[in-house]
Amino acid sequence: MLYQIASFLLDVIGGLITGACLLRLYMQLQRVSFSNPVGGLVFALTDWLVMPLRKVITPVGRWDVSSLIGAALVQLVQYVLVLLLLGAAAAWAWLPWMVLFGLARVAVSGLIGLMIVYAVMSWLQTRSPIADVIGRLCEPVLRPIKRFVPLLGGIDLSPLVLLVLLQVAMIVLGHLQASVMR
Structure with missing residues (x-):
């Protein structure tokens, strides 16, 4: 029971900070202003991590690599703590895969949350x-789907279609993660 509680809390905290780092990266890619409540929240959750990384890691074009590295570091710390709690010495070899799948899972979950809102x-x-x-964050993702999904009675079903596709992506990610870590 204690492991489940600790794992849950690590997942919530790690997911929140990782998601904020990924949202920071995505907002910069989409050139969305940070002078709004969402931007303020993203800065509040990530500045302590991203700003020191920016001193060492330079952006690559429009890509804020320090935000991506920050997200990966948070996932790394999260999984290291989980493995220490488990005492699973054999699982350390899977740590890079766990971080990669963790980043993908947080990105898809964040997009699901954005679509619902x-x-x-x-x-x-x-x-x-x-x-x-x-x-502004959702329209670029919805644009390709809107080309194929017509309005039905004046109602745009593209967010629903994207939510279904994102749920399928989560299922695929889960199966990929299980098959890689066997």
């Missing part, structure tokens, strides 16, 4: 700085 906000027709930021 985007869908709810589109139903409520709210005009707020947060709605604009969420829209």
Whole structure:
């Protein structure tokens, strides 16, 4: 029971910080302003990690590599702590794979969360700085799907289609992770 609690707490904290680092990277790639509540939250959660890394790691084009490395480091620490709790000496060889799959899982989960917020906000027709930021983050991902999914009765089903595809991606990630770590 104690392991489950500790593992859960590590997953929540690690997922939150990793997700914020990945969101920082994605917001910079999409050139979304950080002068809004979402940007403020992202900075508050990641500056302590990303800013020192930026002194050593330079961006590659529009890619903020320090945010990506920060996300990977958080996942690494999370899985090291989990392995120490388990006392699983044989599992240390799988640590790079665990970090890679952890990053992918957090990215897909974050996108699922963004899509749910985007869908709810589109139903409520709210005009707020947060709605604009969420829209700017979701539209590039939805654009290819909107080409194939027509409006049905004036309702855009592309977020629903993307949510289904992201759930399938989570299933595939789980199976890939299980097959790699056998």
